[in-house]
Amino acid sequence: MTAPVISGHAIGWRVGGAQILDDVTLDVGAGELLGIIGPNGAGKSSLVNILSGVTRPTTGAVHLGGADVTRRSATRRARLGLSRSFQTSALFDGLTAGENVHLAVQASGPAPFSPFRPARPRRDPAAGEGVAALLHRVRMGGRGATLARDLSHGDRRKLELAMALASNPKVLLLDEPMAGVSAEDVDGLSEIIGEVRDSGVAVAMVEHHMHVVLGLADRVAVLHHGQLLATGPPGDVTRDERVQQAYLGEAL
Amino acid sequence: MRSAAVLKALPGVVILAVLAYLPYVPAQLPGILPGRVNGPGSLQLLATCLVIAGIALSYDVLFGRTGLLSFGHALFVAAGSYLLTISLADWSLPLPAAVTVAVVGTTLLALVVGGIALRVGGIAFAMVTLAFAQAASIIVLRNPSGVTGGEEGKSLNRSAVPGLLVGVANAPYRYWLALAFVVLCLLVVTLLVRSRAGHAMAAIRENEGRAAVLGFDTYRVKLLAIVVGAFLGGVGGIVHAVVLGGSNPHVTTTEFTLALLIMVVLGGAGSTWGALLGGFLYTYADARLVELSGAGFADALPEVAQQVLAEPLFVLGLFFIVIVYFAPAGLTGLGGRLIRRGRAT
Amino acid sequence: MTTATGQGSAPPPGDGPVLAVEDLHVRYGGSHVLQGVSFEVPATGVTALLGRNGVGKTTTLKAIIGLAPRTGRISLRGKDIQGDATPRIIRAGIGYVPEDREVFGGLTVDENLRLVDPDQGVNAPIVGRLFPDLVSRGKQRAGTLSGGQQQMVSLARVLLRETSVLLIDEPTKGLAPKLVTEVADVLAEIAQRTPILLVEQNLPLVRRIADTVVVLDAGQVVHRGGAAELVADQELTRELLGVSMRRDGAA
Amino acid sequence: MTDFLLIMVTGLGLGALYFLAASGLSIIYGLMGVLNFAHGAFMMAGSYAGWLTMSNLPSGLSVATRLLVAVVVAIAVGAVIGLLVEVVLIRPLYRHHIQQVLVTVGLSLASVAAAQGIWGADPRTVEKPEWMGGTTVVLGARLPNDRFVFILVALAVFLGLLALLHYTRLGLIIRAGVENRTMVEALGINVHSTFTIVFALGGAAAALAGLLYSQYAGTVSPAQGGSLLIYAFIVVVIGGMGSLVGTAVAAVAVGLVQQLANFYAASGVGDLSVVLLLALVLLLRPTSLKGAHA
Amino acid sequence: GTPGEPGAPADQGTAGAGGGTSAAPVKVGLVYSKSGPLATYGEQYRQGFTAGLDYATKGTGAAAGHQIEITEQDDAGDPAKAVAAATDLIGQGHSIIAGSTSSGVALQVAPLANDNKVLFISGPAAVDAVSGANKYTFRSGRQTYQDVATAGSMLGDVSGKKVTVLAQDSAFGKANIAAVTAILGAKGATVDAVEVPAAATDVTPFATKIKGASPDLLFVAWAGTNAAAMWTTLEQQGVFETTKVVTGLDIKPTHAIFGKASTQINFLSHFFDGAADNAAYQALQAGLEKQGATVDLFTNDGFVAAQMIVHAIEASDSDVDAMVSALEGWSFEGPKGQLQIRAEDHALLQPMFTATLKGDGGNVVPVLGDTLDPAAVAPPVTPFK
Numbered sequence A: 001m002t003a004p005v006i007s008g009h010a011i012g013w014r015v016g017g018a019q020i021l022d023d024v025t026l027d028v029g030a031g032e033l034l035g036i037i038g039p040n041g042a043g044k045s046s047l048v049n050i051l052s053g054v055t056r057p058t059t060g061a062v063h064l065g066g067a068d069v070t071r072r073s074a075t076r077r078a079r080l081g082l083s084r085s086f087q088t089s090a091l092f093d094g095l096t097a098g099e100n101v102h103l104a105v106q107a108s109g110p111a112p113f114s115p116f117r118p119a120r121p122r123r124d125p126a127a128g129e130g131v132a133a134l135l136h137r138v139r140m141g142g143r144g145a146t147l148a149r150d151l152s153h154g155d156r157r158k159l160e161l162a163m164a165l166a167s168n169p170k171v172l173l174l175d176e177p178m179a180g181v182s183a184e185d186v187d188g189l190s191e192i193i194g195e196v197r198d199s200g201v202a203v204a205m206v207e208h209h210m211h212v213v214l215g216l217a218d219r220v221a222v223l224h225h226g227q228l229l230a231t232g233p234p235g236d237v238t239r240d241e242r243v244q245q246a247y248l249g250e251a252l
Numbered sequence B: 001m002r003s004a005a006v007l008k009a010l011p012g013v014v015i016l017a018v019l020a021y022l023p024y025v026p027a028q029l030p031g032i033l034p035g036r037v038n039g040p041g042s043l044q045l046l047a048t049c050l051v052i053a054g055i056a057l058s059y060d061v062l063f064g065r066t067g068l069l070s071f072g073h074a075l076f077v078a079a080g081s082y083l084l085t086i087s088l089a090d091w092s093l094p095l096p097a098a099v100t101v102a103v104v105g106t107t108l109l110a111l112v113v114g115g116i117a118l119r120v121g122g123i124a125f126a127m128v129t130l131a132f133a134q135a136a137s138i139i140v141l142r143n144p145s146g147v148t149g150g151e152e153g154k155s156l157n158r159s160a161v162p163g164l165l166v167g168v169a170n171a172p173y174r175y176w177l178a179l180a181f182v183v184l185c186l187l188v189v190t191l192l193v194r195s196r197a198g199h200a201m202a203a204i205r206e207n208e209g210r211a212a213v214l215g216f217d218t219y220r221v222k223l224l225a226i227v228v229g230a231f232l233g234g235v236g237g238i239v240h241a242v243v244l245g246g247s248n249p250h251v252t253t254t255e256f257t258l259a260l261l262i263m264v265v266l267g268g269a270g271s272t273w274g275a276l277l278g279g280f281l282y283t284y285a286d287a288r289l290v291e292l293s294g295a296g297f298a299d300a301l302p303e304v305a306q307q308v309l310a311e312p313l314f315v316l317g318l319f320f321i322v323i324v325y326f327a328p329a330g331l332t333g334l335g336g337r338l339i340r341r342g343r344a345t
Numbered sequence C: 001m002t003t004a005t006g007q008g009s010a011p012p013p014g015d016g017p018v019l020a021v022e023d024l025h026v027r028y029g030g031s032h033v034l035q036g037v038s039f040e041v042p043a044t045g046v047t048a049l050l051g052r053n054g055v056g057k058t059t060t061l062k063a064i065i066g067l068a069p070r071t072g073r074i075s076l077r078g079k080d081i082q083g084d085a086t087p088r089i090i091r092a093g094i095g096y097v098p099e100d101r102e103v104f105g106g107l108t109v110d111e112n113l114r115l116v117d118p119d120q121g122v123n124a125p126i127v128g129r130l131f132p133d134l135v136s137r138g139k140q141r142a143g144t145l146s147g148g149q150q151q152m153v154s155l156a157r158v159l160l161r162e163t164s165v166l167l168i169d170e171p172t173k174g175l176a177p178k179l180v181t182e183v184a185d186v187l188a189e190i191a192q193r194t195p196i197l198l199v200e201q202n203l204p205l206v207r208r209i210a211d212t213v214v215v216l217d218a219g220q221v222v223h224r225g226g227a228a229e230l231v232a233d234q235e236l237t238r239e240l241l242g243v244s245m246r247r248d249g250a251a
Numbered sequence D: 001m002t003d004f005l006l007i008m009v010t011g012l013g014l015g016a017l018y019f020l021a022a023s024g025l026s027i028i029y030g031l032m033g034v035l036n037f038a039h040g041a042f043m044m045a046g047s048y049a050g051w052l053t054m055s056n057l058p059s060g061l062s063v064a065t066r067l068l069v070a071v072v073v074a075i076a077v078g079a080v081i082g083l084l085v086e087v088v089l090i091r092p093l094y095r096h097h098i099q100q101v102l103v104t105v106g107l108s109l110a111s112v113a114a115a116q117g118i119w120g121a122d123p124r125t126v127e128k129p130e131w132m133g134g135t136t137v138v139l140g141a142r143l144p145n146d147r148f149v150f151i152l153v154a155l156a157v158f159l160g161l162l163a164l165l166h167y168t169r170l171g172l173i174i175r176a177g178v179e180n181r182t183m184v185e186a187l188g189i190n191v192h193s194t195f196t197i198v199f200a201l202g203g204a205a206a207a208l209a210g211l212l213y214s215q216y217a218g219t220v221s222p223a224q225g226g227s228l229l230i231y232a233f234i235v236v237v238i239g240g241m242g243s244l245v246g247t248a249v250a251a252v253a254v255g256l257v258q259q260l261a262n263f264y265a266a267s268g269v270g271d272l273s274v275v276l277l278l279a280l281v282l283l284l285r286p287t288s289l290k291g292a293h294a
Numbered sequence E: 001g002t003p004g005e006p007g008a009p010a011d012q013g014t015a016g017a018g019g020g021t022s023a024a025p026v027k028v029g030l031v032y033s034k035s036g037p038l039a040t041y042g043e044q045y046r047q048g049f050t051a052g053l054d055y056a057t058k059g060t061g062a063a064a065g066h067q068i069e070i071t072e073q074d075d076a077g078d079p080a081k082a083v084a085a086a087t088d089l090i091g092q093g094h095s096i097i098a099g100s101t102s103s104g105v106a107l108q109v110a111p112l113a114n115d116n117k118v119l120f121i122s123g124p125a126a127v128d129a130v131s132g133a134n135k136y137t138f139r140s141g142r143q144t145y146q147d148v149a150t151a152g153s154m155l156g157d158v159s160g161k162k163v164t165v166l167a168q169d170s171a172f173g174k175a176n177i178a179a180v181t182a183i184l185g186a187k188g189a190t191v192d193a194v195e196v197p198a199a200a201t202d203v204t205p206f207a208t209k210i211k212g213a214s215p216d217l218l219f220v221a222w223a224g225t226n227a228a229a230m231w232t233t234l235e236q237q238g239v240f241e242t243t244k245v246v247t248g249l250d251i252k253p254t255h256a257i258f259g260k261a262s263t264q265i266n267f268l269s270h271f272f273d274g275a276a277d278n279a280a281y282q283a284l285q286a287g288l289e290k291q292g293a294t295v296d297l298f299t300n301d302g303f304v305a306a307q308m309i310v311h312a313i314e315a316s317d318s319d320v321d322a323m324v325s326a327l328e329g330w331s332f333e334g335p336k337g338q339l340q341i342r343a344e345d346h347a348l349l350q351p352m353f354t355a356t357l358k359g360d361g362g363n364v365v366p367v368l369g370d371t372l373d374p375a376a377v378a379p380p381v382t383p384f385k
């Protein structure tokens, strides 16, 4: 395996007197997909927040592409090649799907808010094609002109993914991308995520749909009460008795 | 594609061309304009309306485009206006230098004030900008070392500006100056809206948290919006001072910012022509309602009602509420809706 | 009165449905989301409302309690509630668990519950029995709860009051597998006393607790029947929902 | 020492007036997220209602009696105005916070202009009970009696509102409704009436503040409410946007800082002391101002 | 064609041709506050003007055979509106503008008069800078200097006395402080000032400072809305016990705001009901009565403005320079006594009054103290720039 693209070292996070995360160390390499599972409230979203820079850890360090980014803002990390999605979808509801993606492309490009550069250079078809390609990549080719607020749930999640991909990220953090997605779309989404991973991106995915995690993940990390309970290939982890007891139960 | 773009820009160009030609139109429009259209009174009124329209557009960069509710935009207009009159009169600078001082000074002020005020967001931002503008207003009224003229204002040093801009007979030239300012605002705002900055501003207006995570430095984008708005507002202040022959403390007040807000909403926030239309109509109505109230149209009403109707702000305030209510997209939005409905049936 | 025992509420007239929806239409601006939906919720058990993303399942629930602009006939225990305002409909005996939890993030867990039942809050017996995790978190602001914990608050909220039918929208969305099982058990238990109209994507769960199913597609009901039969019929599930059950069972 | 005592007591009195002016604004903002720009107009309504009541009651009654009646009338008028404004103007714009602000801006412009049209722009004198116009000498300082009244009223309003918010079901429903009105309704609770009550409360508090301020100023004028409103805004911002306790602390701080700066500091500092205080709070603790509710 | 011109010659041609036989009317524009914060001042001015025009034209409304046509415009106290209105009036051929209720308006309109060579007669605006502003600007009321000089007269010999000015920290306040320092300082008084910030709500700190310094004379220059609170505080803190307090007497409706202090204050006054008695005063009183009004502070300014305008038109109906020459140095009788327009800077030299208030039923009314000679309160000459 290649050197890890993103890693967290001994991450701890205390808030309101509670130790939410405790000594969590994990990493993801290029072209690798790490599944993060664990009971509700285990600290998965908190971990994603810390890796992406939305919250600062109390202890420990985050490295991105070899550099220590623990003190860098979310914006800086985004520009260093980190992308993420949210547990509850966050889109520009008043804009169309195409515009949403376009903004994501612009945000990750050079001079993202220069007042002196047109947002859509007339003679640069590449920009427009980029948007179309991204939409196509998440199987939303025909929906570019639909307002985000009018999209169905599954399409919203796909759109989020397209936006996360707009920056050609080195690292992609996904927080429950399949939540509330119908069975049919789950298949589509996992296929897309698989393609992303195969293109060489380091992907970390929090997800409760076990069959998706098992189908996609190269390695799985299990969080429990803020601690790393187990890491390893999916098969090993699901056989781990503690994992079964804490997380899987008698799965439906 | 190209011809479509030309077609889209056509109405605007026609409107501007008609406006530019007005000083050659000797017609009388009784009730609408005082005296003939190209008389000094009418042109002075129209010039004032145009300047304020441009300033309203500068405010729309913050409010309509970026979603920043600022109650302190007056500060920048006042800075442009006072810096010009003070540099001309007290520092005896030549006109180009004075204009430079006013523009640069206003922009720097925007950087400082915006930099501090943007440490908070939403309604708190509105209130903080209000407090700053209020402080500026107080300073102007205190007349420090006699430079601002306090509540009496500061008149323009007429010997320092070209003769063409002074005197009643030269009203057409001041009118064209105001029109040129509007064109400048239109160009800057149109280019800004199409630029990456404009799109980033729209993103912040829609969902600021999301924009931040996408990688936009929202603080800087908002600061940019404030600076661009302040730049145009400052230029507006300069033109305002020239058109009116001086600075007066009214432009420092909260009422002035509130009026700008009303204009923008009236015309349609986030719409270039909307802000211009709103600014123009508000100023026009404010000036003409005073006239009309004396015209006796309300004689049939009881005296109290007459007294109340004689207050332009009462009429404007109520009208504004009605607009917010029934045409939240402003007059331009309403117009668009009517046109679409007309086409549909 | 505080547990969902159903005693005291008037029994449904005969064996008739507790909730009947007839020719329900919902339009949002230009789009006609529901185009004449009709179905009934029997007085016992779980009725599952199924369909692909965006067909209007959530909209159906919202329309029933007056949160979506609707036309048609909706009656609760034979009484017409179509024109009523939301709070009235709710007080007539409907409990609603929204799709995205919608807990009050600024309020504590306890306050969230006291909103429904001023007297008990987090110490209500039913909370202790079904969601022990919440009891110790009474003073935590609900906005800082994990997604799953918020779902528990949302569920607990409707169980504090006595209702004749519960409308529950994707209760297992974002829940850990173990919790999914637990919630399924809770729902099954509740359903013994109070009928449930359940929107759910998780077919195994539907198979486990639902008695009847109603499938929506393109704004209309395309299938009604027993839950077991539908889930067993792979052809039909693929046709109606675009999936087959095989692989799901493998986990 | 004598001077210091006098400055402190009048500073507290001023703080009390600021708190009264800000309290209505603060609860309406804190609970409903509505920045009520018409608050100044509410205050003006209170002061005019009081003035009209006092001048229309038979002059045989003592001034104090007439003042008490005026207080009741003003509070009632404020509550009714608040109620009407909420039902007619605010409610239909639910969720559109900016539009709500805009409507109140329009309302404040229109109502001040209307008052100016009806009663003129000039200040009108109001009567003041003999005792309230007098002073009590403590340690050589002549402490104006009316400040004690202001302080006591402000304290009563503060405690009353605090209790209402935190110990009543109404407070709970309001706080929930601010976040998600639809969901409160979906739990079977009628929020409309609750919000109307909040606005009526805010209106009543504003009217009371307006009336007391006119007692302090000795006059009523259309512009009075607006001038007090600026301070109310600053107090609400420094206090942390909608926190009642914060508002109270900030009101006292602003009142004291202003008086102390005016007495001890060079002219010019006193002038801007309040804005400087605001900038300082902003630079040091921006997070406390991000808009916590209740 | 030339912008702004094309239609003009034709327009004016017809107007001019029409007036071939009988003398053409002279158009006079009044730009003053009909609405806004100074509407009451404006109303008084207008009432006085009507009475004055009647008096000066002997009821004909014409001077030297020219009908005087009055056009009124409201400036709402806003200089921007005033400039627009004046521009409009000048553009329509008005060669005489009068009005300016507020100082801000006066200072912004005065340059217009110079730019366009029209006669401007400023109204109630008190700012000193109107005198000596330019050749075409005159005033029909008093100026701040005359107010202050009147106050100074009340102290008798001020040499070695301590004088404090309590003023708002604004241009108006600063002008008063400067005037007091110049006038009374020159006579040997030590003058200091307590400036109250515009943002101060409560004046207790300032009253305390004054009490501590206990000056011989306190001159109060206050134009704010919280005047009543200020007087109450001065009274409560016992300033009147040790210090002689002087201030200007404002319009009638404000006489009540002095509260308990009213009988302890010495007032200087520009004009009030019963301040003088002569033919002009009686004409003013009668003229106001016809309009259902009574004599008050600014009715004088309107009356005098009308007198000046009629005098100017009698000199010439269109040559503004001739009007200016006729007015310069003119001496005449106005309602408050003998007035003279000083040629060097167009200051209006006029008598001033002192007064006290006395209770009269529930009301307070002013009582005349001294009448000061115009020369005793004459401002220094500020020649035109």
Ligand SMILES: Nc1ncnc2c1ncn2[C@@H]1O[C@H](COP(=O)(O)OP(=O)(O)OP(=O)(O)O)[C@@H](O)[C@H]1O
Pocket (backbone or CB within 6 Å): A015, A016, A018, A020, A038, A039, A040, A041, A042, A043, A044, A045, A046, A047, A087, C144, C145, C146, C147, C148, C149, C174, C176
């Ligand atoms: N600001 C906070 N204050 C107090 N507790 C918090 C805060 N933020 C999170 N928590 C707690 O930290 C724990 C972990 O939360 P987190 O959202 O990371 O869980 P999760 O693993 O993503 O769960 P889920 O699968 O349900 O989304 C939860 O118990 C939550 O209540």
Ligand SMILES: Nc1ncnc2c1ncn2[C@@H]1O[C@H](COP(=O)(O)OP(=O)(O)OP(=O)(O)O)[C@@H](O)[C@H]1O
Pocket (backbone or CB within 6 Å): A149, A150, A151, A152, A153, A154, A180, A182, C028, C029, C031, C033, C051, C052, C053, C054, C055, C056, C057, C058, C059, C060, C099
């Ligand atoms: N407020 C609204 N305005 C406009 N369209 C809406 C609105 N709410 C829902 N829709 C549209 O109505 C359709 C049905 O939405 P609904 O949320 O009911 O679907 P659903 O079946 O619950 O889907 P999911 O499985 O994703 O939850 C969707 O196409 C959606 O975009």
Ligand SMILES: [Mg+2]
Pocket (backbone or CB within 6 Å): A044, A045, A046, A087, C146, C147
């Ligand atoms: Mg989570």
Ligand SMILES: [Mg+2]
Pocket (backbone or CB within 6 Å): C057, C058, C059, C099
């Ligand atoms: Mg749904």
